[in-house]
Amino acid sequence: MARICVDMIQPGMLLSGDVRDITGRLLLKAGSVIAERHLYIFKAWGVTGAEIEVSQDRPEQKVETWADPGLMAHIDADLRKIFIHANLEEPFVKELFLLAGSRRAKILSGADV
Amino acid sequence: MPIDPCDLIKSDSKLAILPSTFTRLTETINDPRSSLSDIGSIISEDQSLTALLLRLANSAYFALPGKVETITHAVTVIGTQQLQDIVLATSVMGMFKGIPASLISMQEFWRHNLGCGVAGRIFATFRREANTERFFVAGILHDVGRLVMCLTLPDQFSRVLEFSRKENRLLYEAEQELLGFDHASIGGMLLKEWKLPTMLVDSTLFHHDPEGSRQFYEETSIVHVSDIIAHALELGSSGEHVVPPPKSSAWENVGLPLSVLPHVVTQTHRQFEAAAEIFCPAGSI
Numbered sequence: 001m002a003r004i005c006v007d008m009i010q011p012g013m014l015l016s017g018d019v020r021d022i023t024g025r026l027l028l029k030a031g032s033v034i035a036e037r038h039l040y041i042f043k044a045w046g047v048t049g050a051e052i053e054v055s056q057d058r059p060e061q062k063v064e065t066w067a068d069p070g071l072m073a074h075i076d077a078d079l080r081k082i083f084i085h086a087n088l089e090e091p092f093v094k095e096l097f098l099l100a101g102s103r104r105a106k107i108l109s110g111a112d113v
Numbered sequence: 114m115p116i117d118p119c120d121l122i123k124s125d126s127k128l129a130i131l132p133s134t135f136t137r138l139t140e141t142i143n144d145p146r147s148s149l150s151d152i153g154s155i156i157s158e159d160q161s162l163t164a165l166l167l168r169l170a171n172s173a174y175f176a177l178p179g180k181v182e183t184i185t186h187a188v189t190v191i192g193t194q195q196l197q198d199i200v201l202a203t204s205v206m207g208m209f210k211g212i213p214a215s216l217i218s219m220q221e222f223w224r225h226n227l228g229c230g231v232a233g234r235i236f237a238t239f240r241r242e243a244n245t246e247r248f249f250v251a252g253i254l255h256d257v258g259r260l261v262m263c264l265t266l267p268d269q270f271s272r273v274l275e276f277s278r279k280e281n282r283l284l285y286e287a288e289q290e291l292l293g294f295d296h297a298s299i300g301g302m303l304l305k306e307w308k309l310p311t312m313l314v315d316s317t318l319f320h321h322d323p324e325g326s327r328q329f330y331e332e333t334s335i336v337h338v339s340d341i342i343a344h345a346l347e348l349g350s351s352g353e354h355v356v357p358p359p360k361s362s363a364w365e366n367v368g369l370p371l372s373v374l375p376h377v378v379t380q381t382h383r384q385f386e387a388a389a390e391i392f393c394p395a396g397s398i
Contacts, residue, residue, distance in 0.1 A: 082345075085283055085358045086356050092363070095374050096341070103382060
């Protein structure tokens with residue numbers, strides 16, 4: 001499992017946690033496979049990130065290099081170490097964590113930040 | 114015996130006063146009889162400052178169509194208020210020489226402070242602040258107390274670093290525990306000694322506890338949040354190896370919606386390397 005920024009979510013990814021809007025309303029359940037239309041729904045309801053499954057054996061999952069689930073799981077674990085003193089449930093910290101992860105993934109894979 | 118941070122500042126005669134370029138420049142700018150060429154001649158005496166201001170005036174930040182080749186032209190482009198802030202930042206950056214790399218990497222230290230300054234300036238722009246450059250300087254100065262510690266208490270600071278790594282503690286908490294004060298308090302004292310504006314003193318003194326500042330808690334919250342962003346994006350390093358926790362009211366005090374944060378992060382990333390090339394190019398520090 002890795003928590004990733006909304007701009008890194010790709011169609012074909014498998015959700016490992018429920019996606020809820022800012023008021024807590026359920027938008028998509030854990031276990032669902034992300035489709036293109038879900039991305040519009042997430043953006044429309046102000047979702048900033050989601051938890052996704054990182055197993056590598058999902059051939060239907062075609063993602064950009066920077067959104068590779070293995071790389072993101074690695075970054076997620078690494079960032080948790082440096083965010084150890086911050087509360088990841090706080091909205092500002094939660095958002096910053098996602099943005100830092102997205103930035104690091106793009107830098108590591110040579111994509112534009 | 115407990116260490117008195119006031120004594121630390123007074124113990125090093127070089128620390129107590131700001132470089133003469135800054136003080137002479139401030140006097141000249143505030144003198145109604147002075148002209149642009151008077152300002153230019155003070156700057157021209159300092160070669161590295163001249164080169165930096167020309168690099169800055171010709172950078173994408175000002176995005177001018179023609180090339181700026183003289184210092185008087187650079188001063189008109191930058192503006193005297195911003196010039197004062199930039200000269201202050203570079204004067205302080207040049208003051209701390211001879212700190213061993215085993216304690217702190219000066220390049221990484223200034224890159225962290227620069228990252229904080231760049232993020233602060235972007236927040237200030239979103240807030241439509243009149244003087245965005247003041248936030249840039251506040252970011253550059255916010256951790257300066259740590260350099261005072263490295264200069265005056267190298268052995269004790271080395272133990273603080275070791276303690277914080279070993280015990281997985283925040284560096285400023287380790288400073289408070291082992292020395293009885295932290296880098297923010299000594300930095301604030303130094304800026305007060307230099308008679309710098311209260312906004313700069315407070316944003317350094319309270320950058321880990323912004324509501325400690327009565328008059329400038331919003332400005333200090335911006336520096337507090339910008340410091341956290343510089344840590345999270347790993348822009349340089351001030352010796353701290355983790356992201357300091359934000360105070361619960363900090364984001365509220367910044368006064369911007371959370372939807373602004375992705376833009377601040379993207380712009381900080383874009384502006385940071387360009388600013389680093391101007392203010393701390395590789396091998397210059």
